[in-house]
Amino acid sequence: MLIASYNPDAMGDTLIVVLAQDQPGETHQQFGDIVAISDAQGKVVGYNFFNVSQILGALSDRGQVFLTDTQVDKLNAAITAAGAPGQLVADHDPKLVIGVVNELAAHPDSDHLHVGQIDVGWPETVQIVCGAPNVAAGQHVVVALPGAMMPTGQIIWPGALRGVDSYGMICAARELGVPGAPDRHGILVMPDDLAAGTPFDMDVAIKVVAAQA
Incomplete structure (x- = not known):
């Protein structure tokens, strides 16, 4: 599962990515412009990508963003370069x-x-x-x-x-x-x-x- 949203008027140039439902005991770690959110077992359940236009270029979408495979690859490269845990898996199944x-x-x-x-x-x-x-x-x-x-x-x-x-x-x-x-x-x-x-x-x-x- 991969749910992405972009609301620059409220949150600036930040892409929010949700991979699982919020749970008690979550922790947040910042790696440069990336914040990784993990559950109590250490599994990554979401990311905040600050200054995301530097990774993906300008985003015209507002609200939910349906990421392409190429965009997911760029975000994964940024995660690796920052030393953050986990990776994204593209999800194109209609919800x-x-x-x-x-x-x-x-x-x-x-x-x-x-x-x-x-x-x-x-x-x-x-x-x-x-x-x-x-x-x-x-x-x-x-x-x-x-x-x-x-x-x-x-x-x-x-x-x-x-x-x-x-x-x-x-x-x-x-x-x-x-x-x-x-x-x-x-x-x-x-x-x-x-x-x-x-x-x-x-x-x-x-x-x-x-x-x-």
Whole structure:
């Protein structure tokens, strides 16, 4: 997993790279313009690259940055040159994808949550807890898998809701930042011809929201 973000107005010329969920007992070590963040076992879980334009050149992206293999190679060379631990591994797997709600059951400890078994194009379904009032079996929906960064900057991680494991989130149009999204609680239902595992397409979502308005 590799999640990168760049917000120069708030943090200057700094690239933030997240490799794993925050954990208690993390430590920070600075090696020149690179800070390595490690967990309690010493495994690197993230980096801060200060003055990153000196490594990658000027970055035009704001918010999440999808690093190319060449950019990852340059960052790894900088890590090695600075004597910092670890290396980055490029991650090009989409984290916002179409999911198909194969099964939906009532949550055992809630009167409004549901437990869904969602086909995201993998060999096995993933379990996601959802509280949207309009969720139903058979729907094609947008799933934020672990490692997805939402428009707000929130990163999606595996978790649990009222004691039931949940591997991601079924998204509403507002959560995806779709222009014209309705100001009401409910997930975005996508066209049935979009196969499970298809990467999320904002243009398609805009058309769906406009048609439902």
